[in-house]
Amino acid sequence: MKEFWLCFVPIFVAVDAIGVFPIFLSLTTGIPPARVKRILYQSVLTASVVALSFIAAGTWLLRLLGISIADFMVAGGLLLFAISLNDLLTTEKSKRVIDATSLGAVPLGVPLITGPAVLATSILLLNEHGGILVGATVVINILIAGLVFSFASHIDRFLGKSGAKAVSKVASLLLAAIAVMIVRKGIVLYFDLFRSGAIPAG
Numbered sequence: 001m002k003e004f005w006l007c008f009v010p011i012f013v014a015v016d017a018i019g020v021f022p023i024f025l026s027l028t029t030g031i032p033p034a035r036v037k038r039i040l041y042q043s044v045l046t047a048s049v050v051a052l053s054f055i056a057a058g059t060w061l062l063r064l065l066g067i068s069i070a071d072f073m074v075a076g077g078l079l080l081f082a083i084s085l086n087d088l089l090t091t092e093k094s095k096r097v098i099d100a101t102s103l104g105a106v107p108l109g110v111p112l113i114t115g116p117a118v119l120a121t122s123i124l125l126l127n128e129h130g131g132i133l134v135g136a137t138v139v140i141n142i143l144i145a146g147l148v149f150s151f152a153s154h155i156d157r158f159l160g161k162s163g164a165k166a167v168s169k170v171a172s173l174l175l176a177a178i179a180v181m182i183v184r185k186g187i188v189l190y191f192d193l194f195r196s197g198a199i200p201a202g
Contacts, residue, residue: 003129003133004133004137006128006129007125007128007129007133007134007137008137008140008141009174010121010125010175010178011118011121011122011125011134011137011138011141012141012144013171013174013175013178014080014115014117014118014120014121014175015113015117015118015141015142015144015145016087016117016168016171016172016175017113017141017144017145017148017149018148018155018159018164018167018168018171019087019164019167019168019171019172020112020113020145021148021149021152021155021156021164022156022161022164023112024108024112024149024152025152025153025156027103027107027108028103037150038104039103039104039108040104040146040149040150041104041146042103042104042105042108042109043103043104043105043108043109043112043113043146043149044109044113044142044143044145044146045104045109046104046105046106046108046109046110046114047108047109047110047113047114047142047145048114048138048139048142050109050110050114051114051118051119051122051135051138051139051142052135052138052139054119054122054123055122055123055126055131055134055135055138056131058119058122058123058126059123059126059131062123068190068193069127069186069189070186070187070189070190070193071186071190072123072124072186073124073127073182073183073185073186073189074183074186074187074190076120076121076123076124076182076186077124077179077180077181077182077183077186078179078183079116079117079120079179080117080120080121080175080176080178080179080182081176081179081180081183083116083117083175084117084172084173084175084176084179085172085176087168087169087172087175088169088172088173088176113142113145114142117175118138121178122134122138124182
C-alpha cells in the first residue's frame with residue numbers, strides 16, 4: 001500500500017486536475033451537455049493511450065539513445081521543477097486556440113491532462129515501482145481528472161476562482177519539492193553507477 005501511494009501522489013500532483021478544470025470549463029462553455037460528455041470521454045481515452053504508450057516504450061527509447069536512468073532522473077527532475085516553477089509564478093494556465101472537433105484529444109487529453117510533467121514523472125517512477133503499478137496509477141489519476149471535469153461546474157461554485165488557484169499553487173509547490181528529490185536521487189545514482197564502473201570515466 002505504501003508503494004502505491006508513493007507512486008500515486010507524484011502522478012496526482014503532475015496531472016493537477018484542479019488546476020486544469022477552469023480551462024475545461026472555459027473551453028466547453030456554451031457546448032451542449034451531451035457533446036461535453038463525448039469530449040470528456042475523448043479526453044480521458046486520449047490521455048490514457050498516450051501515457052500508457054509512453055510508459056511502454058519509454059524505457060526502450062532511453063536504452064536506444066544510450067540515456068541512463070540517472071541521466072533521465074536529473075533531466076526529468078529539472079523539467080518538472082521548471083514546470084512547477086512556471087505554474088507557481090503565473091496567475092493562470094495558458095489557453096490555446098483550438099479546433100472544436102478535436103477538443104477532447106487536443107488540448108484536453110494532450111497536453112492538459114497528459115503533459116510533460118505526467119510523462120516525465122511516469123518514466124522516473126518506472127525504475128522504482130515497475131510498469132504495472134505506474135500504468136495503473138496513471139490511469140487512475142486520469143480517471144480522477146475526468147471525474148473532476150464531469151463535476152467542474154459544481155467544484156467551481158464550491159471553491160471559487162481563488163480557491164481553485166490556491167489548490168493549484170499548493171500542488172505546484174509539492175511538484176517542485178518532488179522534482180528536487182528526483183534530481184537528488186539521480187545525482188546519487190549517477191555517482192553509485194560511476195563508482196561501480198557501470199558508467200565509464202571517459
